[in-house]
Every structure is written in C-alpha cells, then in structure tokens.
Amino acid sequence: MAKIIYTHTDEAPLLATYSFLPIVEAYAGQAGVAIETRDISLAGRILAQFGIVDDALAELGALAKTPEANIIKLPNVSASVPQLKAAIKELQEQGHAIPDYPESPSTDEEKEARAKYDKVKGSAVNPVLREGNSDRRAPASVKNYAKTHPHRMGAWSSDSKTNVATMGQRDFRSNEKSVVIPSDDTLTIKHVGADGTETVLKDGITVLAGEVVDGTFMDVAALRRFLTEQIARAKAEDVLFSVHLKATMMKVSDPIIFGHVVQAFFPTLFEQYGEQLAAAGISPNDGLGGLLSAAAALPEGDAIKAAVEAGLADGPAMAMVDSDKGITNLHVPSDVIIDASMPAMIRGGGHMWGPDGKEADTLAVIPDSSYAGVYQATIDDCRTHGALDPATMGSVPNVGLMAQAAEEYGSHDKTFEAPSAGTIQVLNAAGEVLIAHDVQPGDIWRACQTKDAPIRDWVKLAVSRARATGAPAVFWLDETRAHDANLIAKVEEYLPEHDTEGLTIEIMAPAAATTYSLERIRKGEDTISVTGNVLRDYNTDLFPILEVGTSAKMLSVVPLMNGGGLFETGAGGSAPKHVQQLVKENYLRWDSLGEFFALVPSLELYAEQAGAPAATVLADTLDRATGTFLNEDKSPTRRLGGIDNRGSHFYLALYWAQELAAQTEDADLAAAFKPLAETLAAQEQQIVDELIAVQGSPADIGGYYRPDDAKATAVMRPSATLNAALDSLA
Structure with a gap:
C-alpha cells in the first residue's frame, strides 16, 4: 500500500514536527493519504543499536531501494563524539540500559559497544537513505519573496582583511590518489610498518566494476606547522582567528584536525599538562569546553584553567560562538561547521564576532585545500564588487552526486590515524597494491568510494535540469585533482548518451566555477552547480544563505535510482540554537518552510503511486497556500511577542484550508474543509493570542535528544482552539 513516511529526527526539526505533523495528518486523512512515522533521531538510532527499539533507519534504507519509497526526511544530528556522549548520558538518565561510550575499548564488551556507537556517529543517516542524487533549488516563490523582501546583507569594505588560509600541500587534496576498478572485487586496507609488520585496517570492502576508489592522507607535521603559522598570521594582521571544519559529516578526520588546532593554539598548556590530560582520558579532539570541564576535577585543574586563559590572552583574538558566555571557536567541534559558518561570515560582510562582542575581520582557517578556494573566490568577489543584492541576484541550484554513499570521505570506517611510520596500502583480492602512501605516526589517512551507476545517473540529472531550466550546467571538477580527473573522464563518456544540443554544459575547477557563477549571479542569471557530495553539502548552504537568507527554504528532491522519492526539508545547522531558545523562553524560531515545499512533491508522488487524485489536490492547494504564506510574511x-514556528504552522493550516475549500477539482474535499476554513479565519486572533501567551517562560520538553512525547506535545500545541478545530476534521 502506498504511504508517505514522515521522519522523526532531532532538535528544532523534531520539535516543529510535534506542531506541524498533526496538521498534515488531519488534512491528509480527509484525502485518504496514508502517513506513517519512523524515528531516525540520534537517540532512536542509539537505542536501535542495542535492540531497545526497532531499527527504523535500516527499514527505510531498504525501502529507499524500491519504487514504493516516499520519504520526507527532516534534518538530523550528524553526531560528533561530544554530542554522542551527551545523548548517551540523557538516555541513561531516562532509564535505558546502554553502556557508556568507550574512548579506548579494551575488553570484547567495550569493543562491541564502540562498534555499535561508531555506526551512529557522523553522517550515519544520509548515506543509508540517499539512494539517488540530489536536485536542490530555491522554489520560485521563495526566490520572488527574497527579491521583494531582501534580507539584510553586511557591507563589504574594499580593504577588508578577511581571508581564507589553507595548506595547499601535504593535505588531503594534494596527496590524493584515485583508481577506477576494472571489475567486481574485494579490497583490503593495510598498514605496513617500517619494520615490515603488517596490520589489516579494513578488509572485505566490496567494489563494483567502474567504481572510483580514492585514498589520501593529511601530513600531521605539516598541519601543525601550518596552524602555528596561521595563529601568528592572525595576530600579526590583527584579525580574528577561526577554524572551519565539518566535524560531523567528517566524523573521524575533522575531529582529529580540530584537536590539533586546539593543541596548536595552546602550546604551553599541552607542554605543561599534556601528559596529565591524556592520562585522565581528556582529548583535545572534544574541544576546549570539554577539556576545561573535565580538567576541573584534576589536581591541576586551576593551573590548567589559568594556562588556557593565558593562551587566549597571548594568542590572536579568537572568533566566538557566544562572546557573552565566553564560548570560543574552539570550545565544541560541532559548533562551527564550515558549510553554515562560512556563508554566515560572508553574508555578514566578512565578519565574525570577537571576544569583545564586536564584529571583526577574520582569518578563516580551512586546513584542507580541496574546496577552500570556493570561499576565497567568494570573499574576493565581495571585496571587489561589494555585497550581493538579494533583490536582483540570480540563483545557483545544485545537482549533487551522493547516491549510494558517493564520496563519503571521512564519515565511515575507512579513516585511520597512522599507528607508526610505514605505508598504508589499498590492495585488491589478488594482492595487487592499487594505492599506497608513506605515512608517519598520527598522519590522517582516509579513503572513499564512488560507484559508477550513481555517476551515470548524476550526469543524466544534470542534463535534465539544464534542459528544464535553460540555465548553464557547470561540473565543478578539477582536472589536476586525482579523483576529479577520473570523474571528468566518466562525465565526458556519459554526456554523449544525452541530447545536449542547445545546452551550455561546462567543466570547471571549483574556484573558477565559483567566480563564473558569481559573475552571472550579479547579472541576475542562474547557473546550475553540478558537484560531488561534499561540495554539494557546501554549495547548498553557501548560495541559498546569500540568495534567500537561509538554506532551510530550499526544495530538495532526491529522485531515487530505483524509483520512488526522498524529499529533504533543508539544513539543520541552526537547530541547536533554536532549541536552547525554546527551553529558555518557550519561543521556537525554526522555519518549517522547507517542510512545506517537500510535502508538495511527496503528495504528487503519492497520487501517482496510489492512483489517488485527491492527493494531487492536496499538493496543488498546499503549493498555493505556501505562496500566500510567503506573501503574507508568516x-x-x-x-518574542510575534508568531513563532507554531504560529507559522497555524497560518499555513489556515491558507491551506482556504485553498482546499475554494478549489473545484474535488467537491468532497471542498465540502470537508469549508467549515474548517471558516472556523480558523473567525478564530484567528484567539488562536494567535493563545500561541503567543505561552512565550517568555521556560519550557520543559523532557529531554534534548529524546523529548518526552507528552511534554513536547503540550509545549508545541498550546492553542486549545486550534487543536479543537483540527480535531473537528476527524
């Protein structure tokens, strides 16, 4: 039976679900549309690993490979280790019998627990569900709204000292090697020590004919030299020091890099107390906040705190997450995520917040040079031409290669710290060495796979979007990078399979593609960026944040390769701040607009799958209602004092009911919704008053990672009048 699966995820999107999903279920029920939910939250996934709840993610992963799939996927936590530990602690306090996270597992039981937790860390959800490539763009209604109601952009000065610092050598990009697998095979990753000792790091890696396999490493000695130089540079140039990583998606490599940044910024601290911190199991990878908290219990706690304060005083001024609370760029690895933090900086005129609570120019440290040039090119453009104008600028939609875990660098189990000097090799089943790197202790080595079928589908999707829109499609690929060179060969092989006559399809290195796209943007022209997975993640925040103020308002459709659809509802980078505000003052600023957009194509697919024309009516009326929602600025x-997320849901429900009551395609639906539309309109002020009345006081939701259903429902559905009106539909 056809059905729409609505996912329960985390943080602000989950809280919004408590308010919005009852509306969806009530309206869908009148059209006979089946809605079911599955819990793929971080907490739910942890409990599933220990058999406490069903494994909803595995179920949806299997569904995503079938034509019956119709999944609405909200943003979820890609857990860093500190987030994972916090979720475990909360679940234990709620009475769930799960073990602590073992930092250094020694027993079989600890190793088993660690293996289970490792399956939950980082970008664990997306590779499972994304059995198709990404088509992400700003809906016309959002783009038009941004043009008529442009968001504020910070002014850029031609003498801005903001820049990107990147290694450019001895990093992941420069050390990359790539091979195309000639036939189905099984690979092994092995470390061969300088003394000849062989250690299998990973075996049983199945690969298919035509698959692209890459391996690379970051030279940690070179990284430490680079970081020391950039800390000195930031101080000399009198700019804020900031580091921008992806310690969630890149769940192994980037937390390690983050730890090196912490050590490089506080060299005296680690010279004096490094042994004591390590002996106590305190890792710089978890950030300065975790270090200070844990070190307080040590005999040297006061001295360690003083050493941190001295390091902050001696070094350059550091970019802050919350200057009022003293939370620095280095406090938590998941606080400053590159795809959200860099666009916000650029939108703000190249500024971040300093420890004095004022904005300032910033040195943005992005150690790996694979995509750092994209941000530098954008900064250079703004420094030369000034801030972009949302009222006139064009758009950069994205076609992203992500199906079947394509290019999932660092977010799985093929990333390692070199245990000793030697060589890390990738071998095929015949024992032939396909890739080899000489490494030193602590070097960060990682590999990824990109299957051939997703690449072929990616090219097809790019051509179809170029044909549908008439916009140029640019493959952001660098012929001097090993992985990209192999992709370019495949793109050039597969493009002739499609009718490209009259289309503009280019291949450019990322920095050049950025400049080209920005030149067109300033003329009000659109350019499709066709990118790999990591750059898809970056671009679908960078350009939307500049164009429409947020990435949450994007339409994200994933046509699944075996049929069916996955509909994503935007990015969740700001979700933690919204939850903190709700708990503090019962106000949720999260915008569910991306959810409204995703629901339209999901309903259209349901109508096709189930042969249910009423679902098409729901989709069409929702689309029109969303247009009204934007025009009315809801x-x-x-x-505080204005409508929040709950109020925006009420207005969407009002406009949707009005559209359903007025439509002529389905008389039964019109009759069913006419009374509701009249009731909601008549009681508008009372409902809004009830929703606003709760603001200003703390809200108890019973848990951050796993809220109590009854408490969260009470908080997110505080209008008895609205609840009664929705109940009347049944």
Whole structure:
C-alpha cells in the first residue's frame, strides 16, 4: 500500500514536527493519504543499536531501494563524539540500559559497544537513505519573496582583511590518489610498518566494476606547522582567528584536525599538562569546553584553567560562538561547521564576532585545500564588487552526486590515524597494491568510494535540469585533482548518451566555477552547480544563505535510482540554537518552510503511486497556500511577542484550508474543509493570542535528544482552539 513516511529526527526539526505533523495528518486523512512515522533521531538510532527499539533507519534504507519509497526526511544530528556522549548520558538518565561510550575499548564488551556507537556517529543517516542524487533549488516563490523582501546583507569594505588560509600541500587534496576498478572485487586496507609488520585496517570492502576508489592522507607535521603559522598570521594582521571544519559529516578526520588546532593554539598548556590530560582520558579532539570541564576535577585543574586563559590572552583574538558566555571557536567541534559558518561570515560582510562582542575581520582557517578556494573566490568577489543584492541576484541550484554513499570521505570506517611510520596500502583480492602512501605516526589517512551507476545517473540529472531550466550546467571538477580527473573522464563518456544540443554544459575547477557563477549571479542569471557530495553539502548552504537568507527554504528532491522519492526539508545547522531558545523562553524560531515545499512533491508522488487524485489536490492547494504564506510574511518573527514556528504552522493550516475549500477539482474535499476554513479565519486572533501567551517562560520538553512525547506535545500545541478545530476534521 502506498504511504508517505514522515521522519522523526532531532532538535528544532523534531520539535516543529510535534506542531506541524498533526496538521498534515488531519488534512491528509480527509484525502485518504496514508502517513506513517519512523524515528531516525540520534537517540532512536542509539537505542536501535542495542535492540531497545526497532531499527527504523535500516527499514527505510531498504525501502529507499524500491519504487514504493516516499520519504520526507527532516534534518538530523550528524553526531560528533561530544554530542554522542551527551545523548548517551540523557538516555541513561531516562532509564535505558546502554553502556557508556568507550574512548579506548579494551575488553570484547567495550569493543562491541564502540562498534555499535561508531555506526551512529557522523553522517550515519544520509548515506543509508540517499539512494539517488540530489536536485536542490530555491522554489520560485521563495526566490520572488527574497527579491521583494531582501534580507539584510553586511557591507563589504574594499580593504577588508578577511581571508581564507589553507595548506595547499601535504593535505588531503594534494596527496590524493584515485583508481577506477576494472571489475567486481574485494579490497583490503593495510598498514605496513617500517619494520615490515603488517596490520589489516579494513578488509572485505566490496567494489563494483567502474567504481572510483580514492585514498589520501593529511601530513600531521605539516598541519601543525601550518596552524602555528596561521595563529601568528592572525595576530600579526590583527584579525580574528577561526577554524572551519565539518566535524560531523567528517566524523573521524575533522575531529582529529580540530584537536590539533586546539593543541596548536595552546602550546604551553599541552607542554605543561599534556601528559596529565591524556592520562585522565581528556582529548583535545572534544574541544576546549570539554577539556576545561573535565580538567576541573584534576589536581591541576586551576593551573590548567589559568594556562588556557593565558593562551587566549597571548594568542590572536579568537572568533566566538557566544562572546557573552565566553564560548570560543574552539570550545565544541560541532559548533562551527564550515558549510553554515562560512556563508554566515560572508553574508555578514566578512565578519565574525570577537571576544569583545564586536564584529571583526577574520582569518578563516580551512586546513584542507580541496574546496577552500570556493570561499576565497567568494570573499574576493565581495571585496571587489561589494555585497550581493538579494533583490536582483540570480540563483545557483545544485545537482549533487551522493547516491549510494558517493564520496563519503571521512564519515565511515575507512579513516585511520597512522599507528607508526610505514605505508598504508589499498590492495585488491589478488594482492595487487592499487594505492599506497608513506605515512608517519598520527598522519590522517582516509579513503572513499564512488560507484559508477550513481555517476551515470548524476550526469543524466544534470542534463535534465539544464534542459528544464535553460540555465548553464557547470561540473565543478578539477582536472589536476586525482579523483576529479577520473570523474571528468566518466562525465565526458556519459554526456554523449544525452541530447545536449542547445545546452551550455561546462567543466570547471571549483574556484573558477565559483567566480563564473558569481559573475552571472550579479547579472541576475542562474547557473546550475553540478558537484560531488561534499561540495554539494557546501554549495547548498553557501548560495541559498546569500540568495534567500537561509538554506532551510530550499526544495530538495532526491529522485531515487530505483524509483520512488526522498524529499529533504533543508539544513539543520541552526537547530541547536533554536532549541536552547525554546527551553529558555518557550519561543521556537525554526522555519518549517522547507517542510512545506517537500510535502508538495511527496503528495504528487503519492497520487501517482496510489492512483489517488485527491492527493494531487492536496499538493496543488498546499503549493498555493505556501505562496500566500510567503506573501503574507508568516514565517517566524525574530523576537518574542510575534508568531513563532507554531504560529507559522497555524497560518499555513489556515491558507491551506482556504485553498482546499475554494478549489473545484474535488467537491468532497471542498465540502470537508469549508467549515474548517471558516472556523480558523473567525478564530484567528484567539488562536494567535493563545500561541503567543505561552512565550517568555521556560519550557520543559523532557529531554534534548529524546523529548518526552507528552511534554513536547503540550509545549508545541498550546492553542486549545486550534487543536479543537483540527480535531473537528476527524
């Protein structure tokens, strides 16, 4: 039976679900549309690993490979180790019998627990569900709204000292090697020590004919030299020091890099107390906040705190996450995520917040040079031409290669710290060495796979989007990078399979593609960026944040390769801040607009799958209602006293009911929704008053990672009048 699966995820998107999903279920029920939910939250996935709840993610992963798939996927936590530990602690406090996270597992039981937790870390959800490539763009209604109601952009000065610093050598990009697998095979990753000792790091890696396999490493000695130089540079140039990583998606490599940044910024601290910190199991990878918290219990706790304060005083001024609370760029690895932090900096005129609570120019340290040039090119453009104008600028939609875990660098179990000097090799089943790197202790080595079928599908999707829009499609690929060179060969092989006559299809290195796209943007022209997976993640935040103010308002459709669809509802980078505000003052500023957009194609697919024309009516009326929602400016307001996420849901429900009552395609639906539309309109002020009345006081949701259903429902559905109106539909 056809059905729409609505996912329960985490943080602000989950809280919004408590408010919005009852509306969806009530409206869908009138059209006979089946809605079911599955819990793929971080907490739910942890419990599933220990058999406490069903493994909903595995179920949806299997569904995504079938034509019956119709999944609405909300943003979820890609857990860093500190987030994972916090979720475990909360679940234990709620009475769930799960073990602690073992930092250094020694017993079989600890190793088993660690293996289970490792399956939950980082970008664990997306590779499972993304059995198709990504088509992500700003809906016309959002783009038009941004043009008529442009968001504020910080002014750029031609003498701005903001820049990107990147290694450019001895990093992941420069050390990369890539091979195309000639036939189905099984690979092994092995470390061969300088003394000849062989250690299998990973075996049983199945690969298919035509698959692209890459391996690379970051030279940690070179990284430490680079970081020391950039800390000195930031101080000399009198700019803020910031580091921008992806310690969630790149769940192994980037936390390690983050730890090296912490050590490089506080060299005296680790010279004096490094042994004591290590002996106590305190890792710089977890960030300065975790270090200070844990070190307080040590005999040297006061001295360690003083050493940190001295390091902050001696070094350059550091970019802050929260200057009022003293939370620095280095406090938590998941606080400053590159795809959210860099666009926000650029939108803000090249500024971040300093420890004095004021904005300032910034040295943005992005150690790996694979995509750092994209941000430098954008900064250079803004420094030369000034801030972009949302009222006139064009758009950069994205076609992203992500199916079947394509290019999932660092977010799985093929990333290692070299245990000793030697060579790390990738071998095929015949024992032939396909890739080899000489490494030193602590070097960060990682590999990834990209299957051939997703690449072929990616090219097809790029051509179809270029044909549908008339916009140029640019493959952001660098012929001087090993992986990209292999992709370019495949793109050039597969493009002739499609009718490209009259289309503009280019291949450019990322920095050049950025400059080309920005030149067109400033003329109000659109350019499709066709990118690999990591750059897809970056671009679908960078350009939307500049164009429409947020990536949460994007339409994200994933046509699954075996049929069916996955509909994503935007990015969740700001979700933690929204939850903190709700708990503090019962105000949720999260914008569910991406959810409204995703629901339209999901309903259209349901109509096709189930032969249910009423679902098409729901989709069409929702699309029109969303247009009204934008025109009436009913997204959450910026401060208490205006409508928040719950109020925006009410207005969407009102406009949707009005559209359903007025439509002529389905008389039964019109009759069913006419009374509701009249009731909601008549009681608008009462409902809004009830929703606003709860603001200003703390809200108890019973848990951050796993809220209590009854408490969260009470908080997110505080209008008895609205609840009664929705109940009347049944």
